[in-house]
Amino acid sequence: MKKLIIIALLLFAGNLLNAQVGIGTITPGNTLEINSSTTGESGLRFTQLNSNSAAVSNTPAKVLGLNTAGDVVFTALYPQVVSVNTTLDANTPANTTLTLGELEFRTDKTTTGNTGNIQIRSSTASTLVVTILGHEEWSGGSSNYIAVSSTLNNNSGAFTTFSVGSLNSNEVLIYRIGTAGGGFYQITLLNRNDTDIFVIGEKLK
Incomplete structure (x- = not known):
């Protein structure tokens, strides 16, 4: 028993x-x-951990957050920044490709003397609607603002080209891009003497 x-x-x-x-x-x-x-x-308290506790270094920095159900999840801090620079080479446009959040992006400028555009596609196997909310162009102080929307191909498809700016020698283009998923990005293209292209992506949200 x-x-x-x-x-x-x-x-x-x-x-x-x-x-x-x-x-x-x-x-x-x-x-x-x-x-x-x-x-x-929340009804949750940590007796030995509060706002006066010393911060711990953590790279890449991430924090605990909440999803819509209230579940505790691990999430990245913003802004997130990635960058690349490459010598102009007509045979290797993919060298400028960056992946950040929901997006993969690059410039199609590969030879001297030709203007360049921003090219974007989804970083996942799904298509994604994005809107270029505006862009600024610096070459002697000029600036332009437009809004263009498009449905991007997935990461196994072709890049979508947005010809809303022209990347000439010693020029900077800054794009602000929103996605259907609520993401917000700033992408900078910088052309140094038609020799090096710098592509910098920031995920702001």
Whole structure:
């Protein structure tokens, strides 16, 4: 009889270990769910960790955040920045390709004397709608602002070319781009003497 009771207790303990636990709720939707019963308050406190605690260096920097269900997730800090520079080479336009968030982008300028454009596609296997909200062009102080939307190919498809600016020698183009997923990007193209192209991408949101 005692053996049966012990076995039953062990099975019960095993079920508890594999079950979902709720605090303030009898229907938890995750391994641990806390319902503080007060809107805007998590009901979770760390006694030995607060706003006065020393920060810990972490590269790349990421923080804990919440998704729409209230689950705690790991998310990146913004802005995120990537960059590349390449010597002009008509045979290797892919050398300027960068991946940042939902986007892959590059310039199509590969030879001296020709203007260049921004080329973008989705960084995933899905297509993505983007809008170039505006661009600024510096060559003797000029600037232009336009808005152009397009559905991008996925990462195995061709790049979509946006010819809303022209990258000439010693010129800088800055694009501001929004995506259907709520992302916001700033992409800078810099042409140094028609010799080097610098592509800098910043994910702002």
